Amino acid sequence: MNIKQPRLIAFAVLLLIMALFVSACSDPQDVTGATPTPEATPNATATPEATATPDPKNTITVDGYRCELAFEDEFEGDDLNFGLWNYCPAWERQDLGNRWDWHQVKVEDGKLKLSMSCEDGVYKSGAIRTINTYKQQYGYFEICCQLNQIPGYWCAFWLYGTGVSNANGSAEDGTEIDIFESPYYNRSEIGHAIHYDDDSWQGGHSIYSKSTHTYVEDIYSGYHTFSLLWTPDKYVFYIDGETVWTLTEEDIPGGICQVPLYMKVTVETGSWTGLPDADALPDAFLVEYVRAYTLIQE
Numbered sequence: 001m002n003i004k005q006p007r008l009i010a011f012a013v014l015l016l017i018m019a020l021f022v023s024a025c026s027d028p029q030d031v032t033g034a035t036p037t038p039e040a041t042p043n044a045t046a047t048p049e050a051t052a053t054p055d056p057k058n059t060i061t062v063d064g065y066r067c068e069l070a071f072e073d074e075f076e077g078d079d080l081n082f083g084l085w086n087y088c089p090a091w092e093r094q095d096l097g098n099r100w101d102w103h104q105v106k107v108e109d110g111k112l113k114l115s116m117s118c119e120d121g122v123y124k125s126g127a128i129r130t131i132n133t134y135k136q137q138y139g140y141f142e143i144c145c146q147l148n149q150i151p152g153y154w155c156a157f158w159l160y161g162t163g164v165s166n167a168n169g170s171a172e173d174g175t176e177i178d179i180f181e182s183p184y185y186n187r188s189e190i191g192h193a194i195h196y197d198d199d200s201w202q203g204g205h206s207i208y209s210k211s212t213h214t215y216v217e218d219i220y221s222g223y224h225t226f227s228l229l230w231t232p233d234k235y236v237f238y239i240d241g242e243t244v245w246t247l248t249e250e251d252i253p254g255g256i257c258q259v260p261l262y263m264k265v266t267v268e269t270g271s272w273t274g275l276p277d278a279d280a281l282p283d284a285f286l287v288e289y290v291r292a293y294t295l296i297q298e
């Protein structure tokens with residue numbers, strides 16, 4: 001027997017083991033991705049963080065105030081969500097005979113469409129509100145929308161409550177907060193206002209009002225957001241996320257509203273804007289979504 005034979009056998013066994021090892025590493029299944037990677041570790045598909053990540057839309061921070069989504073309508077489907085909204089009553093609205101009319105309210109293509117028509121000289125427009133479905137005190141309110149495309153009427157997103165007409169010198173029992181109004185089509189301006197102690201129901205007028213205008217180039221083109229932060233001691237108005245008006249309790253003799261209000265999304269016309277050209281109707285106020293967030297108490 002050759003003394004080198006056991007070494008040859010051992011060397012051959014070693015080569016066989018190495019061949020098997022190389023074969024296993026080059027298995028096509030491994031090459032195609034079965035080999036666990038850091039991203040594909042068993043934990044990665046079941047980590048609590050992955051499934052519990054909050055929707056960034058649900059909790060937001062506005063000027064340092066943490067807010068949680070409490071009301072949302074993206075206007076999907078083909079009808080108004082009557083769990084969230086009601087039609088505004090078909091009463092006469094403004095001084096030139098404008099009336100609200102539920103026939104001017106539609107939901108289609110993922111949007112709320114509030115239009116205007118002129119029938120026998122009467123201008124009818126769409127309007128909805130949450131008077132019977134949702135009220136909120138403080139928080140952040142936001143609408144994303146495309147405004148009127150012709151002059152002669154205005155769109156608005158506003159907050160209102162029954163206490164607005166309680167003329168007692170206080171704004172705390174109810175304030176109309178006009179987050180935005182669009183009567184200034186020809187000037188690319190947007191209006192913002194508050195009203196309280198409004199005795200207009202008795203034929204008078206708002207005893208206290210404060211308002212401002214904001215110029216934004218091309219604001220009547222495309223979609224924009226209009227929003228309000230309402231805290232116990234201030235209102236902050238925003239257009240496209242930019243602060244455009246701030247009112248603190250020192251700015252308002254009656255103070256900041258301290259009661260829940262409901263939301264209104266409306267179209268109106270009157271002597272403020274003049275009537276629109278009937279031949280240009282129906283134009284439409286298009287709303288992509290409305291959201292309301294409550295303040296998170298900390």
Ligand SMILES: [Ca+2]
Binds near residue numbers: 196
């Ligand atoms: Ca009052």
Ligand SMILES: [Ca+2]
Binds near residue numbers: 074075110111287288
């Ligand atoms: Ca939408």
